[in-house]
Amino acid sequence: MTDVKFGTLAPIRYMAPDFDNTMVSYKVYGTILIEQDVEDAFKERIKSEVLSMIPIVFSEFHAREVKCLELPAMCSEMSKKLTERLREIDRKCNVNVGGVVMDEESKKIIEEKQRAKIIADNPAIAQVEQIRAMQAAGSVNRPKFCPNCGTPVGPTGKFCGNCGSPLGV
Numbered sequence: 001m002t003d004v005k006f007g008t009l010a011p012i013r014y015m016a017p018d019f020d021n022t023m024v025s026y027k028v029y030g031t032i033l034i035e036q037d038v039e040d041a042f043k044e045r046i047k048s049e050v051l052s053m054i055p056i057v058f059s060e061f062h063a064r065e066v067k068c069l070e071l072p073a074m075c076s077e078m079s080k081k082l083t084e085r086l087r088e089i090d091r092k093c094n095v096n097v098g099g100v101v102m103d104e105e106s107k108k109i110i111e112e113k114q115r116a117k118i119i120a121d122n123p124a125i126a127q128v129e130q131i132r133a134m135q136a137a138g139s140v141n142r143p144k145f146c147p148n149c150g151t152p153v154g155p156t157g158k159f160c161g162n163c164g165s166p167l168g169v
């Protein structure tokens with residue numbers, strides 16, 4: 001019995017069907033169990049076979065429109081698929097996928113898109129976001145009179161035209 005650990009060196013790319021085919025990246029790692037003692041050269045060959053199969057399995061998932069957030073939960077299905085493919089090629093090997101992990105950069109992109117989706121689907125949140133954006137731009141809640149001298153102030157300009165006090169947001 002031999003254990004061969006494997007892990008993707010380059011990120012595996014996935015076009016997330018649930019986020020307009022946004023490109024996200026994963027690391028995949030696990031172990032290949034071989035039911036006999038084998039030479040190192042064989043281990044390396046089996047390992048590279050498995051690594052080359054992972055993008056193919058990912059493209060099958062994409063064809064089925066598997067959501068990007070569901071991929072990490074599909075270790076056992078991946079294990080099964082990789083084992084089947086490997087057995088077409090060689091002896092009694094079992095692939096055990098230990099983890100399918102989205103990289104940090106992709107997580108941030110997806111979180112941002114999730115947030116945008118929630119806002120788009122919810123008019124009340126959209127309104128709050130809009131008000132916040134306007135506040136940030138200084139067009140809402142700004143004083144109509146200078147807080148220092150009381151002179152009426154216009155909708156633009158950061159300082160009072162009379163005394164020069166900052167008008168804030």
Ligand SMILES: [Zn+2]
Pocket residue numbers: 146147148149150151160161162163164165
């Ligand atoms: Zn003033």
